[in-house]
Amino acid sequence: MHPYGAARPILHKKWTAHSGAPRLLGLPGRDGLIELIGRIRRIGKTVPSTKPTLSRYLFACMTNDQPTPLSPAAIAALRELVGAENVIVGGDELLVYECDAYTIEKQLPHAVVLPKNTAEVAAVVRLCAKWGVPFIPRGAGTSLSGTVLAVTGGVMIALTRMNRVLEVDYRNRRALVEAGCVNAWITQAVKGRGLYYAPDPSSQSACTIGGNVATNSGGPHTLKYGVTTNHVLGFEFVLPDGEVCWLGTRPDGGEEVDGYDLRGVVIGSEGMFGIVTRVLVQLTRAPQSFKTMMGVFESVDAASQTVSDIIAAGIVPGAMEMMDQLITQAVEAAYHFGFPLDAGAVLIIELDGLAAGLERQADRVQEICRQNGAREVRLARTEAERLELWKCRKRAFGAIGRLSPNFLTQDGVVPRSQLPAIMRYIRACSERHGLRIPNVFHAGDGNIHPLILYDEREPDQVRRALLAGHEILEQCIALGGSASGEHGIGVEKIDFMARQFSPDDLAAMRTVRRVFDPAQRCNPHKMFPGSKRCADFAPRKQAAA
Amino acid sequence: MTAASPPAPFLDPAKSMACIHCGLCLASCPTYLETGNENDSPRGRIYLMRALQDGRLAPGDSTARHLDLCLGCRACEAVCPSGVQYGELLEHTREHLEQNYSRPLAQQFLRRIAIEKVFPFPERLELALLPAWIVKGLRLEWLLPKFAREALALLPAGPDPAPLPEFCPAPAPARERVGFVSGCVMSVLFGGTNAASARLLNDAGCDVVTPGDQGCCGALFAHGGQLDAARACARRNIAAFERHQLSTIVINAAGCGSTLKEYGALLRDDPDWAERARRFSARVRDLTEVLPRPTAGPTPPTAADARVTYHDACHLAHAQRITRQPRDLVRAVAGDRFVELPEADVCCGSAGSYNLTEPAMAGRLQRRKIENILKTGAKTVVTSNPGCLLQIRAGLLKAGARDVEAIHIADYLDRGPR
Numbered sequence: 012m013h014p015y016g017a018a019r020p021i022l023h024k025k026w027t028a029h030s031g032a033p034r035l036l037g038l039p040g041r042d043g044l045i046e047l048i049g050r051i052r053r054i055g056k057t058v059p060s061t062k063p064t065l066s067r068y069l070f071a072c073m074t075n076d077q078p079t080p081l082s083p084a085a086i087a088a089l090r091e092l093v094g095a096e097n098v099i100v101g102g103d104e105l106l107v108y109e110c111d112a113y114t115i116e117k118q119l120p121h122a123v124v125l126p127k128n129t130a131e132v133a134a135v136v137r138l139c140a141k142w143g144v145p146f147i148p149r150g151a152g153t154s155l156s157g158t159v160l161a162v163t164g165g166v167m168i169a170l171t172r173m174n175r176v177l178e179v180d181y182r183n184r185r186a187l188v189e190a191g192c193v194n195a196w197i198t199q200a201v202k203g204r205g206l207y208y209a210p211d212p213s214s215q216s217a218c219t220i221g222g223n224v225a226t227n228s229g230g231p232h233t234l235k236y237g238v239t240t241n242h243v244l245g246f247e248f249v250l251p252d253g254e255v256c257w258l259g260t261r262p263d264g265g266e267e268v269d270g271y272d273l274r275g276v277v278i279g280s281e282g283m284f285g286i287v288t289r290v291l292v293q294l295t296r297a298p299q300s301f302k303t304m305m306g307v308f309e310s311v312d313a314a315s316q317t318v319s320d321i322i323a324a325g326i327v328p329g330a331m332e333m334m335d336q337l338i339t340q341a342v343e344a345a346y347h348f349g350f351p352l353d354a355g356a357v358l359i360i361e362l363d364g365l366a367a368g369l370e371r372q373a374d375r376v377q378e379i380c381r382q383n384g385a386r387e388v389r390l391a392r393t394e395a396e397r398l399e400l401w402k403c404r405k406r407a408f409g410a411i412g413r414l415s416p417n418f419l420t421q422d423g424v425v426p427r428s429q430l431p432a433i434m435r436y437i438r439a440c441s442e443r444h445g446l447r448i449p450n451v452f453h454a455g456d457g458n459i460h461p462l463i464l465y466d467e468r469e470p471d472q473v474r475r476a477l478l479a480g481h482e483i484l485e486q487c488i489a490l491g492g493s494a495s496g497e498h499g500i501g502v503e504k505i506d507f508m509a510r511q512f513s514p515d516d517l518a519a520m521r522t523v524r525r526v527f528d529p530a531q532r533c534n535p536h537k538m539f540p541g542s543k544r545c546a547d548f549a550p551r552k553q554a555a556a
Numbered sequence: 557m558t559a560a561s562p563p564a565p566f567l568d569p570a571k572s573m574a575c576i577h578c579g580l581c582l583a584s585c586p587t588y589l590e591t592g593n594e595n596d597s598p599r600g601r602i603y604l605m606r607a608l609q610d611g612r613l614a615p616g617d618s619t620a621r622h623l624d625l626c627l628g629c630r631a632c633e634a635v636c637p638s639g640v641q642y643g644e645l646l647e648h649t650r651e652h653l654e655q656n657y658s659r660p661l662a663q664q665f666l667r668r669i670a671i672e673k674v675f676p677f678p679e680r681l682e683l684a685l686l687p688a689w690i691v692k693g694l695r696l697e698w699l700l701p702k703f704a705r706e707a708l709a710l711l712p713a714g715p716d717p718a719p720l721p722e723f724c725p726a727p728a729p730a731r732e733r734v735g736f737v738s739g740c741v742m743s744v745l746f747g748g749t750n751a752a753s754a755r756l757l758n759d760a761g762c763d764v765v766t767p768g769d770q771g772c773c774g775a776l777f778a779h780g781g782q783l784d785a786a787r788a789c790a791r792r793n794i795a796a797f798e799r800h801q802l803s804t805i806v807i808n809a810a811g812c813g814s815t816l817k818e819y820g821a822l823l824r825d826d827p828d829w830a831e832r833a834r835r836f837s838a839r840v841r842d843l844t845e846v847l848p849r850p851t852a853g854p855t856p857p858t859a860a861d862a863r864v865t866y867h868d869a870c871h872l873a874h875a876q877r878i879t880r881q882p883r884d885l886v887r888a889v890a891g892d893r894f895v896e897l898p899e900a901d902v903c904c905g906s907a908g909s910y911n912l913t914e915p916a917m918a919g920r921l922q923r924r925k926i927e928n929i930l931k932t933g934a935k936t937v938v939t940s941n942p943g944c945l946l947q948i949r950a951g952l953l954k955a956g957a958r959d960v961e962a963i964h965i966a967d968y969l970d971r972g973p974r
């Protein structure tokens with residue numbers, strides 16, 4: 012593992028079978044890091060840099076909290092750079108950029124720019140640096156924690172026009188893609204050759220690789236295959252002063268990395284260190300065969316016990332996903348797969364690998380399910396049925412739209428053994444606040460996703476939803492887990508940072524951040540306690556979410 | 557941003573709130589793929605619609621631009637996990653804009669006169685196209701300005717108006733008696749395709765009834781936000797088909813098919829017609845839903861590289877969710893020569909009258925489609941909508957790909973073995 016791989020505590024995603032629980036290791040001192048990054052910059056440099064000077068730093072610190080609306084000259088300069096149709100400044104057109112998939116907080120950016128290549132990204136970033144204006148990288152805006160929120164306005168740089176798969180190197184099983192490339196497109200491009208890109212967030216049909224890198228996304232198959240950081244070899248990166256560098260393995264090089272391998276520091280940094288523009292991803296050979304099962308249980312407890320027993324039996328399934336009764340009903344209403352409406356919990360278990368051996372494992376899994384009182388274990392018989400099952404699981408979030416106008420997705424982690432306890436707590440919480448809370452989650456990782464249903468047109472419901480969310484995450488921490496599994500901190504989880512990390516840890520994280528972004532203009536006011544909140548935190552009188 | 561007091565409700569609150577802003581629809585939206593601007597995406601457009609509804613925005617040029625640029629292809633609807641009925645939201649918003657926002661004059665003219673007064677009437681369409689065909693016949697295209705040349709490229713060489721007789725009996729005693737919707741553009745430009753469809757239905761054991769008093773399905777009106785005009789079309793057709801005893805009503809144009817299947821929703825609030833419309837819509841089927849798979853087995857390959865591919869018409873794949881049946885039919889004839897088209901279900905830019913109102917975006921999507929077709933190396937592109945056929949043929953011509961044909965699925969099946 013590279014020197015700082017483990018030093019991203021909160022950014023570290025799930026508790027995976029092979030990566031263990033998040034760990035807090037000491038960070039090197041600030042000076043050491045600055046020195047180190049300086050060296051990396053020199054190595055990866057492709058654009059002449061102007062060294063950050065103290066006066067620039069102070070100026071930026073002073074200005075970064077009060078961005079003035081862009082002047083006509085500034086807007087003209089942006090238009091000149093990327094073309095008029097790729098600069099959005101009109102209030103009505105900015106509206107949709109006021110939030111991501113986390114819709115409780117909203118704030119308009121001053122402009123949205125849609126660059127076409129790395130040079131344009133760097134040029135826009137340099138202009139922002141010159142003006143001392145904050146900028147916010149944006150992919151597809153599917154984040155669930157408000158991490159693309161323009162808290163104090165600024166220039167949003169959306170990579171949606173940089174969306175190509177550039178090259179596939181079949182021999183070395185790698186693909187070079189632009190940061191705005193949609194996750195699922197990589198697999199689409201290479202599946203004819205028996206390969207795929209393994210990290211599969213449920214939003215994979217829309218979210219971008221750049222966003223995945225920034226949030227270190229995982230998915231159902233994280234249990235066996237790991238998260239984004241395990242599959243990204245290197246990337247091109249625009250630093251907040253406009254300098255372009257390459258971190259990690261280069262597309263034309265071998266596995267080795269010159270100097271320190273800093274890609275792990277940036278993966279999971281939630282767009283606060285700079286902008287990823289091109290990514291070299293590792294492709295994985297598609298498993299020879301699958302056995303995908305659906306187990307129907309009377310209770311979440313029984314299903315959770317099954318999950319623990321399967322792992323204890325030494326079996327590592329590709330995925331183990333659980334849906335409780337409420338979400339199963341919603342999914343069934345949406346997709347008519349044939350889920351039982353009265354079951355306490357449904358467990359989706361997927362085994363993959365060489366066809367030999369798989370049969371025996373599947374028998375063993377079915378046996379464990381039955382021992383735990385499974386009412387039924389159904390094996391997907393055809394590939395079409397398997398895909399249908401996954402479609403239901405991956406679109407489960409969305410099916411919620413049929414139950415309620417708004418929902419707040421929480422994202423917590425508990426040790427697997429505490430799953431029944433946290434589910435009981437959530438049920439009680441739901442009753443206490445008079446809000447429905449369906450659950451669909453990565454059971455194998457202990458990563459829960461309670462979906463708190465509310466209607467934003469009723470302020471009291473919003474208040475109760477936020478409260479319930481808080482209480483559940485508190486309980487996750489109390490049970491020995493954490494308040495963020497895979498959706499990131501953004502603006503949503505800021506308050507939990509102080510609870511989960513000591514002041515020293517937080518200071519160390521801030522130090523790392525300043526090394527990349529001394530002026531703190533890159534996606535500001537996220538993640539750290541004490542950050543500025545949106546003026547507009549209370550839901551306003553409108554329903555546009 | 558222009559704040560305004562909220563207008564009278566034009567969106568069904570439950571239906572507009574069904575969008576949870578998840579963004580899963582983004583990557584399937586053709587216009588967003590092209591511009592990368594979220595205002596040109598389903599999520600962005602729904603946000604604009606709601607902002608109009610809530611009075612956060614007044615109807616203005618940029619809002620209208622982004623809503624006009626929507627193809628109405630409904631790819632977003634097919635992928636939305638939350639079941640958002642985008643097509644309906646769009647129609648209601650467009651109706652609201654029609655009444656509360658005035659477009660530049662040239663656009664008004666194109667929309668009001670050319671599209672809504674000519675297209676839906678086969679006789680007028682034929683008359684209007686006469687000069688165009690003469691120009692084309694005499695090869696005088698070069699005399700015309702560029703935009704007119706491009707519009708002309710969309711036209712087939714001449715009219716093909718072999719009207720179907722009102723009754724086409726099946727050869728053997730019929731298994732079923734089906735109604736046939738002949739369509740406006742289909743009957744003028746693709747009469748041969750209608751005849752082929754009737755033959756296929758006959759062979760499948762169906763008597764085919766094509767009521768002479770049917771009219772335009774109303775799709776162009778509905779998509780343009782002229783809901784009352786669309787309702788009038790619906791009533792006329794329902795009445796025309798009610799006069800016959802029919803098990804099924806068959807249509808071979810995807811665009812019309814999706815509108816016919818939505819008569820129930822269109823006339824929901826009309827007490828005299830709601831039930832009749834619902835019953836009508838319940839009987840409508842696309843041709844590919846009713847045809848049995850040819851049993852003769854694939855034709856032996858003719859040329860070394862006679863690959864065949866299939867383009868999903870938006871209103872078949874997204875609005876009606878029919879993707880498997882047409883592929884099965886084509887595959888039954890083409891066998892191993894069938895190849896999947898990359899981005900098969902991304903709109904070709906035809907989208908009803910879109911290529912006339914939004915020529916620039918239509919052109920970009922046309923190019924994208926043609927590039928994908930050429931990538932497959934196929935020499936035959938099969939599809940199931942007249943608009944797509946014209947758009948793809950014109951695109952192939954522009955790209956100089958004279959050896960690639962675009963053909964309606966009925967014609968393709970008709971010339972193959974049964």
Ligand SMILES: Cc1cc2nc3c(=O)[nH]c(=O)nc-3n(C[C@H](O)[C@H](O)[C@H](O)COP(=O)(O)OP(=O)(O)OC[C@H]3O[C@@H](n4cnc5c(N)ncnc54)[C@H](O)[C@@H]3O)c2cc1C
Nearest residue numbers: 150151152153154212213219221222225228229281282287
């Ligand atoms: C229905 C649904 C299901 C989801 N399921 C999962 C899941 O299973 N697993 C999971 O991990 N997440 C999940 N998410 C959350 C979200 O999809 C992921 O976090 C995803 O990686 C975000 O990608 P994006 O392109 O939408 O990025 P955005 O939302 O646009 O941005 C997210 C963050 O990345 C930064 N960023 C974006 N692009 C760049 C770039 N090029 N360079 C630097 N920073 C950048 C932004 O500044 C922001 O901080 C889900 C979301 C939804 C709506």
Ligand code: SF4
Nearest residue numbers: 575576578579581636
């Ligand atoms: S339309 Fe559907 S898929 Fe698109 S953002 Fe809304 S809910 Fe999500």
Ligand code: SF4
Nearest residue numbers: 585626627629630632
């Ligand atoms: S109908 Fe088509 S063009 Fe319009 S928003 Fe939906 S996907 Fe995009």
